[in-house]
Amino acid sequence: MTTAAAPAVEHTDRGPLTTDELAARIARDIPASSYVNLGIGQPTRIAEHLPRDAGVVLHTENGMLGMGPAATGDEVDPDLTNAGKVPVTELPGAAYFHHADSFAMMRGGHLDVCVLGAFQVSQHGDLANWHTGDPDAIPAVGGAMDLAVGARQVLVMMKLFTRDGAPKLVPACTYPLTGPGCVHRAYTDCGIFAVGPDGVRVLETYGSSVAALRERLDVELKD
Amino acid sequence: MTTAAAPAVEHTDRGPLTTDELAARIARDIPASSYVNLGIGQPTRIAEHLPRDAGVVLHTENGMLGMGPAATGDEVDPDLTNAGKVPVTELPGAAYFHHADSFAMMRGGHLDVCVLGAFQVSQHGDLANWHTGDPDAIPAVGGAMDLAVGARQVLVMMKLFTRDGAPKLVPACTYPLTGPGCVHRAYTDCGIFAVGPDGVRVLETYGSSVAALRERLDVELKD
Amino acid sequence: MTTTIAVGPDEAVADVEDGSTVLVGGFGLAGMPFDLIDALIRQGAGDLTIVSNNAGNGDVGLAALLKAGRVRKVICSFPRQSDSYVFDDLYRAGRVELEVVPQGTLAERMRAAGAGIGAFYSPVGVGTPLAEGKETREIDGRVHVLEFPIQGDVALISAHRADTMGNLVYRKTARNFGPVMATAARTVVVQVTEIVPAGGIDPETVVTPGIYVDRLVRAKARRLTVQGAR
Amino acid sequence: MTTTIAVGPDEAVADVEDGSTVLVGGFGLAGMPFDLIDALIRQGAGDLTIVSNNAGNGDVGLAALLKAGRVRKVICSFPRQSDSYVFDDLYRAGRVELEVVPQGTLAERMRAAGAGIGAFYSPVGVGTPLAEGKETREIDGRVHVLEFPIQGDVALISAHRADTMGNLVYRKTARNFGPVMATAARTVVVQVTEIVPAGGIDPETVVTPGIYVDRLVRAKARRLTVQGAR
Numbered sequence: 034m035t036t037a038a039a040p041a042v043e044h045t046d047r048g049p050l051t052t053d054e055l056a057a058r059i060a061r062d063i064p065a066s067s068y069v070n071l072g073i074g075q076p077t078r079i080a081e082h083l084p085r086d087a088g089v090v091l092h093t094e095n096g097m098l099g100m101g102p103a104a105t106g107d108e109v110d111p112d113l114t115n116a117g118k119v120p121v122t123e124l125p126g127a128a129y130f131h132h133a134d135s136f137a138m139m140r141g142g143h144l145d146v147c148v149l150g151a152f153q154v155s156q157h158g159d160l161a162n163w164h165t166g167d168p169d170a171i172p173a174v175g176g177a178m179d180l181a182v183g184a185r186q187v188l189v190m191m192k193l194f195t196r197d198g199a200p201k202l203v204p205a206c207t208y209p210l211t212g213p214g215c216v217h218r219a220y221t222d223c224g225i226f227a228v229g230p231d232g233v234r235v236l237e238t239y240g241s242s243v244a245a246l247r248e249r250l251d252v253e254l255k256d
Numbered sequence: 257m258t259t260a261a262a263p264a265v266e267h268t269d270r271g272p273l274t275t276d277e278l279a280a281r282i283a284r285d286i287p288a289s290s291y292v293n294l295g296i297g298q299p300t301r302i303a304e305h306l307p308r309d310a311g312v313v314l315h316t317e318n319g320m321l322g323m324g325p326a327a328t329g330d331e332v333d334p335d336l337t338n339a340g341k342v343p344v345t346e347l348p349g350a351a352y353f354h355h356a357d358s359f360a361m362m363r364g365g366h367l368d369v370c371v372l373g374a375f376q377v378s379q380h381g382d383l384a385n386w387h388t389g390d391p392d393a394i395p396a397v398g399g400a401m402d403l404a405v406g407a408r409q410v411l412v413m414m415k416l417f418t419r420d421g422a423p424k425l426v427p428a429c430t431y432p433l434t435g436p437g438c439v440h441r442a443y444t445d446c447g448i449f450a451v452g453p454d455g456v457r458v459l460e461t462y463g464s465s466v467a468a469l470r471e472r473l474d475v476e477l478k479d
Numbered sequence: 480m481t482t483t484i485a486v487g488p489d490e491a492v493a494d495v496e497d498g499s500t501v502l503v504g505g506f507g508l509a510g511m512p513f514d515l516i517d518a519l520i521r522q523g524a525g526d527l528t529i530v531s532n533n534a535g536n537g538d539v540g541l542a543a544l545l546k547a548g549r550v551r552k553v554i555c556s557f558p559r560q561s562d563s564y565v566f567d568d569l570y571r572a573g574r575v576e577l578e579v580v581p582q583g584t585l586a587e588r589m590r591a592a593g594a595g596i597g598a599f600y601s602p603v604g605v606g607t608p609l610a611e612g613k614e615t616r617e618i619d620g621r622v623h624v625l626e627f628p629i630q631g632d633v634a635l636i637s638a639h640r641a642d643t644m645g646n647l648v649y650r651k652t653a654r655n656f657g658p659v660m661a662t663a664a665r666t667v668v669v670q671v672t673e674i675v676p677a678g679g680i681d682p683e684t685v686v687t688p689g690i691y692v693d694r695l696v697r698a699k700a701r702r703l704t705v706q707g708a709r
Numbered sequence: 710m711t712t713t714i715a716v717g718p719d720e721a722v723a724d725v726e727d728g729s730t731v732l733v734g735g736f737g738l739a740g741m742p743f744d745l746i747d748a749l750i751r752q753g754a755g756d757l758t759i760v761s762n763n764a765g766n767g768d769v770g771l772a773a774l775l776k777a778g779r780v781r782k783v784i785c786s787f788p789r790q791s792d793s794y795v796f797d798d799l800y801r802a803g804r805v806e807l808e809v810v811p812q813g814t815l816a817e818r819m820r821a822a823g824a825g826i827g828a829f830y831s832p833v834g835v836g837t838p839l840a841e842g843k844e845t846r847e848i849d850g851r852v853h854v855l856e857f858p859i860q861g862d863v864a865l866i867s868a869h870r871a872d873t874m875g876n877l878v879y880r881k882t883a884r885n886f887g888p889v890m891a892t893a894a895r896t897v898v899v900q901v902t903e904i905v906p907a908g909g910i911d912p913e914t915v916v917t918p919g920i921y922v923d924r925l926v927r928a929k930a931r932r933l934t935v936q937g938a939r
Contacts, residue, residue, distance in 0.1 A: 053527035063486045066711035067922045083526040088711060090874070090920070094582065095652045099874070112511060112653035118560075125908030126874035128915035129651060130687070131658040132506075132532075133590040136583025140603060140825030141892060143920050164608070171570055172579045173559035174609065182603045183825060199933050211607035288480035291690045295876075311481060313644070313690070317812065317881045318736045321646070321688050334739055335883035341737040341790075348678030349644035351685035353882060354888040354916070355762075356820040359813025363595030364662060366690050394800055395809045397790035397839065402813035404722070405833045406595060433785060436836035587826070596817070597830035598846035618857070627848070633854035648913065683878065684914045 041224075041235040041243050041256035047192075049222035049240040057082040059148060059190055059220050063089055065192045067145035070094065070180055073117035076148040076190045090126075092144055094176040099127030116176065139176070139183040145182035149177060151191045151219070153206040156252040159227040160189065161208035174211070179211030193221035193246075200250045202233065203225060226254075227244040263459040264447075264466050264479035272416075272445035272463040280305040282371060282413055282443050290368035292391060293317065293403055296340035299371040313349075315367055317399040319358045322350030339399065343354055362399070362406040365476045370407035374414045374442070376429045378473040381439040381451040383412065384431035397434070404435030416444035416469075423473045425449060425456065449477075482645030482692045483675060486581035488518035491668045491694045493526045495633050499552075502589065502631035502660040503531040503541060507560070510653035511540045511682065512637040513697050516671045519635070524550045530629055532582065532656060534558035536564035550575055554629065556582035561579070581609060584626055586659050591690075593662025601626050606662030637698065638687065639672040642680045645689030656684065661691040670698040712875030712922045718748035723926045725754045725863050728781075732861035732890040733761040733771060733825075737790070741770045742867040742881035744900045744928050749865070755779040760819070760859055762812065765797035772796065780805055781785060784859065786812035791812065811839060814856055816819035816889050821877060822858035822935045823892025844912050861894030867918065867928065871901040872910045875919025882918065891921040898929040 050058060052075060060082035065095055070075045070092045070246040080102065091100040093115045101122035102114060109120040130138075137145065153161040160181050163174045181187055191201055200233045202219055219226045224246060234255040235243050243256045273281060275298060283305035285446055286292055293315045295302045303325065308310045313377050314323040316338045323338060324345035332343040353361075361367065376384040386397045404410055414424055442449045447461040447469060457478040458466050464479045485491035485560055492515055495501065501519070505511030527550050534553050535542030542565040544550060548600060553575060558566050569575040580588070581603050591599055600623035604610040614625040636657040639650040646670060661667050669692055715721035731749070735741030750773060753779040757780050764783045765772030772795040774780060783805060788796050795805065798809055799805040810818070811833050821829055830853035834840040846853040866887040869912055877899060891897050899922055 036541050075508065092920075093652070095509070097652050097912075098920055099912065110651065113651040114507065114509055118509075123912060124653070125906075126872055126910075126919065127912040127914050128876050128917075128918040129649075130918065131546055131653055131654050132582070132586040133647075133659045136586050137820070137824030137892065138918075138920065140587075141823045142825060143823075143892070152578045169571070171559040171567060171577075174556045174579055174581050175557040176582040178581040178603050178609065182605075183583075210607045211781060239675060264751070274871050275830045315690075318739070318885050320688055320882050322682065336881040337739055338762040339738065342926055348676075348882070349642055349646060349680075349689065350682040350877075351646050351688040352682050352884055353685075353688065354879075354884050355812070356889045357814040359816050360590070361661065361688075361690065363817075363831065364519060365594045365595060366593075366662070370683030386542075392801070394789040394797060394807070396787045397809055397811050398787040401811040401837060401839065405835075406813075427767065433837045438877075575801070587824075591829075594817075595832060597832065597851065597853035598829035599821075599829040602825060602827065616827070621827065623827040630789070666877075681914075683880070 041207060042237045044237065044239045045242050047240060052057040052078065055190060055220060055222055059188060065089065065148055066144065070147040070184060072146050072147060072149045072180065076150060077115065077117060079148060085229050090155045094135055096130050097127060099124045099126050104225065136176070136179050139179045142183055142185060146186045146188060147180045148188045148190050149180060151189045151201065152208050153201050153203050154189050154216050154219045154228060155203055156228055157230060158214045159206050160211040160216050161206040162211045164209045166196050166208050177211050181215040186217050187215050189216050189219040191219065191221055193223040193242055202250055202252060204251050261457070265460045266465050267460065267462045268465050269419060270463060275301065276327050278413060279441060280443055282411060286369055288312065291315055291321070291366065293367050293370040293407060295370060295372045295403065297373055299373060300338065300340060315361070315364065317358055319355060320350060321351050323345045327352055348381060358423050362402045365406055365408060367407045369411060370403045371410045371411045371413050374412040374424065375431050376473050377412050377425050377439050377442045377451060378426055378429045379456045380453060381437045383434040383439050384429040385434045388433045389431050400434050404438040409440050410438050412439050412440065412442045414444055416446040425473055427473060427475050482689050482695060484643070484695045488514040488670065488696045489521060491515065491696045492522050495519060495522060497524050498526045498572065499524060499632040500528040500530065502548035502634040502664050503529055503655040504636040504655065504660055506532050506652065506655040508536055510637050510655050510657055512635045512670050513540050514543055514696065515635040515668055516540050520544055520547050520549070528554065530554045530558050531632060533560060534563055536560060537562045538565065545569055545575065546619040549582045552576035552578065554578045554580060556580055556585050578700045579609060586656065588626055588629040589659045589663040592630040593659065595709045596628065597627055598627045602626065609663050624656045629663065631660065632666065634660040634667045636660055636667065636669045638669050638671045640673045640675060640680065641695050642670065642675050642677050645692030645695060646680050647671070647687035647692065648680060648684060649686055658687045661687045666693050667691055668694045668696065670696045712919050712925060713875070714925045718744040718900065718926045719751060720744065721926045722748045722752050725749060725752060727754050729754060729757045729862040730760060731757055732777065732864040732894050734866040734885065734887040736762050736882065736885040738766055738868050740885050740887055741901050742865045742925065743770050745865040745898055747769050748776055750774055750779070752775050756781045758782045760784045760861060762786050763790060764814065766790060766794055767792045768795065774798055775805065782806035782808065784808045784810060786810055786815050786863065807835040809839060815862050818856055818859040818888065819889045819893040822860040823889065826858065828855055830854065859893065861890065862896065864890040864894035864897045866890055866899045868899050868901045870903045870905060870910065871899065871925050872905050872907050874907045875922030875925060876910050876915045877901070877917035877922065878910060878914060879916055881900055888917045893918045896923050897921055898924045898926065900926045902928050
C-alpha cells in the first residue's frame with residue numbers, strides 16, 4: 034500500500050473489473066498478518082480471495098476476531114453471524130468480546146485495514162456511505178462511522194459510476210458524510226484511486242485510460 | 257440502616273468497643289445479600305463477622321467478586337490477594353475482571369456498601385483518609401476516592417479520637433479530602449454517628465453518654 | 480442486591496412501567512431476548528423508549544413489540560434492514576421517533592452510564608449530521624464530539640448460561656450488547672438456556688458478574704430462523 | 710499486526726527507548742512482569758515514565774528498576790506501601806517525580822487511550838487536591854472532572870497463558886491492569902507461563918485478544934514471595 038508516485042498502470046486491453054475481480058484485487062493489497070474488518074455486503078467477498086497462509090485476521094464489529102468463511106449446512110448457528118447478520122464460522126485462535134470492547138478496538142485504532150462500500154468518495158477522502166439524503170429514506174449508520182474514524186487504513190470498494198452514469202468519486206460529497214477525510218483509497222471497477230489532502234492520484238485503471246476517466250470525472254486526476 | 261430519628265442508645269455500662277467488637281457491630285448493619293467492599297486494613301475484619309447465610313458478596317477492587325476469607329497454609333496463592341495485598345480465597349460463584357471493569361463497577365454505583373478507614377470525617381460527611389497533609393508524607397490514594405464516590409452507602413470505621421485525644425469527627429476536615437459529603441455513617445469505638453447535609457445524629461454510644469461526647473467533640477450532636 | 484430466579488418471563492417483567500427506557504440486547508436475531516419481549520407485550524407497558532442495535536426483524540421480538548404499538552421512540556444504530564418492515568411502516572407513518580446513533584457510540588454511551596462516566600469525547604460522527612448540535616472540542620489536534628450516557632430503566636438480555644449468583648456467560652456473537660446493557664439499567668432481566676449452581680461457572684470465564692443481574696428466567700427452547708443464511 | 714514469540718525477554722524489550730512511557734502491569738506483586746522488568750534493567754533505557762498501580766515492593770521488579778535510576782517519573786495510585794522503601798527514599802531525595810491518580814481514574818485513563826476516547830468526565834476526585842487545576846463540569850447536578858488518556862509507548866504485562874495468535878488469559882486477581890494496559894500502548898510485550906497453539910484457548914474465555922499483543926515471552930519459573938501472608 035505504498036503511495037510512492039509511480040505512474041498509473043492502465044489496463045485498457047480489458048473491460049472494467051467484475052465484483053469478484055475487484056474483491057480479488059483488493060485482497061492482493063491487504064498486508065499479510067493484518068487485522069481487517071470487511072464491513073457488510075460486497076467487501077465481505079474479499080475474504081474469499083485472501084490466501085489462507087497470509088494470516089489475515091478478520092474482525093466483525095458484532096464481537097469477534099478470527100472470523101472464518103460463511104457457514105453452510107450444519108455449520109449454520111444463529112448465535113454466530115457477521116455484521117451483515119450472515120452466518121459465519123470460527124477459526125482456531127478466535128476470540129469473542131462484547132460490543133463496547135469491539136468498538137473500543139475499532140475507535141482506538143487497532144485495526145490495520147477496513148474496507149467499506151460507498152455512495153460517494155470525495156477527492157480529499159470524505160466518505161458518504163450511510164444515507165442518500167432522500168427525505169423518505171430511513172437513516173441507518175451501523176458501525177460505518179466508527180470504522181471510518183478508527184481503522185488505520187480505510188479502503189472503499191465501489192463502482193466508479195452509478196447506474197445513471199453519475200461519478201461516485203466527486204469533488205465534494207453531496208450525500209451526508211460518514212466521516213471527513215477518512216478514506217485512503219477507493220477501489221472501483223474502473224480504477225484504483227489514492228485520495229486525501231493532496232487530492233486524487235490514479236494508481237490503476239481498468240477498461241479505460243486515465244485520459245478517458247478525466248473526461249468522465251469532475252475531479253483532478255494525478256497519475 | 258434506617259435513619260428514622262430514634263433517640264440515641266447509650267451504652268454507658270461498658271467501655272468503648274474493641275476493634276473486633278466494632279467490626280462485629282458494623283457487620284450487623286450490612287444488609288443480607290448486599291455487594292460490599294471492605295477497603296483495606298481494619299474494615300476487612302468485618303468479613304469475619306458476616307453470617308455465612310447472609311449471602312453478602314465481597315468485592316475487592318483488584319478485580320474480584322465473591323472473595324472468601326484470608327488464605328492460610330496451602331491456600332496461599334500469590335495470584336489471589338485482596339486490595340491490601342493479603343492472600344485470600346475464592347468462594348463458589350466468584351468472578352474475576354480487570355481493573356477498568358472493577359472500577360466501572362465501583363464508580364457506576366453498583367456496590368451497595370463500602371466501609372473505609374478515616375483520618376477525619378466532617379459533620380457533613382466529608383471524608384479524609386488518604387493524606388495527612390504532612391509535606392513529608394508520600395501521598396497514596398489507591399481506590400479510596402473511587403469507593404467514596406461510587407458506593408451507595410459509604411460507612412467509616414475508625415476510632416473517635418486520635419492517640420493524642422483529638423476528635424476525628426470534626427466540623428470540617430483539616431486534612432486533604434478523599435471526597436466531599438460522601439460518608440453516610442461513622443462507626444467508631446465510642447459511638448455510631450449518622451452524618452450528612454443535616455449534620456451529626458448520634459445513633460449509639462459506647463462507654464460515654466451523648467452528653468459526655470458533646471464535651472469532647474466540636475460538632476453539634478443531635479440525638 | 481441479590482439475583483432472583485423468576486418463575487417465568489411474565490413475572491420477570493411485571494413491574495415495567497409506561498414510559499420506561501428499555502435496553503434490549505441482540506444484534507439482529509442473535510442475542511435477542513424473545514421470551515422477555517413477548518412477556519413485555521403481554522404485560523402491556525407502553526410509551527416505551529427502546530434502545531437496541533436494530534429496530535426489529537420480521538414479525539418477532541422487537542418487531543412484534545413495535546407492531547403492538549408500545550414504542551414511542553427507538554434509539555438504535557441500524558433500523559433499516561431487509562426485514563424491518565414493521566419499523567419502516569411505523570416510521571414512515573410518523574408513529575415512532577428515531578434517534579440514530581453510531582453503533583460504537585451507542586455501546587459506549589451505555590457503558591458510560593454503567594461506569595459512572597458523566598460524558599465523553601469521541602471522534603466518531605464529527606463532521607456528519609449525527610454530530611449536529613452537539614458540543615465539540617479539539618483534543619490533540621483532532622475534533623471530538625461530546626456524548627452523554629444512555630441509562631435504562633430496564634434491560635432485557637439473552638445470555639447462554641447463568642449460575643444462581645447471576646453470573647453470566649454468553650455464546651459466540653450472541654454476546655454483543657448484553658454485557659454492556661447489564662451495567663446500564665436499574666433493573667436487569669436476563670433469559671438464559673440454563674441455570675447452574677454457584678460454582679458451576681469458572682470464575683475466570685464469567686462475562687457479566689452477578690452484581691449486575693436482578694432477575695433470571697429460563698428461556699423456552701426455540702428454533703431460531705437464521706436471517707441471511709446463504 | 711502479528712504477534713511474535715520472542716526468544717527471551719531481552720529480545721522482547723530491546724527497542725525500548727530512553728524517555729519512553731512504560732505501562733507496567735501488576736497490583737503489588739500479583740501480575741508483575743518480573744522477567745520483562747529485569748530485562749529492561751539490563752537493556753538500560755532511562756528517563757522513563759512508569760505507569761503502574763504501585764511504585765515497587767522490596768527490591769524486585771519495579772523497585773529494582775527504580776533503584777537502577779532509570780525512572781524519571783511514576784504515575785500511580787498507591788506508591789506508599791510497607792515495603793516501598795526504594796521509591797520512598799528516591800521520592801524524599803527529590804530524585805523521582807510522582808503523579809498520584811485515583812486507581813479507577815488511572816485504569817479508565819488507560820482504557821480511554823486504548824478505546825480512542827479523547828477525554829471523559831469523572832465524578833472521582835472532585836473537591837480533593839487531585840482535581841486541583843483540572844477542568845470541571847456539572848452534569849445532572851453532579852460535578853465532574855475532565856480526565857485525559859494515558860497512552861504508553863510500551864506495556865509490560867504478565868499473563869497466564871497465550872496462544873500463538875497472542876490471545877491471553879490471566880489467573881485470578883493477577884489479571885488486574887494487564888487487559889487495560891494491553892490496549893493502551895504502541896508496543897505490548899507479555900510474559901506468560903505457557904504458549905499453546907491457536908485453538909488451545911476457548912474463544913469464549915479470551916480476556917485479551919491477540920490484536921493487542923505484539924510480543925510474547927515465556928516466563929522463567931519463579932517462586933513468588935507473598936507480601937502480606939498472615
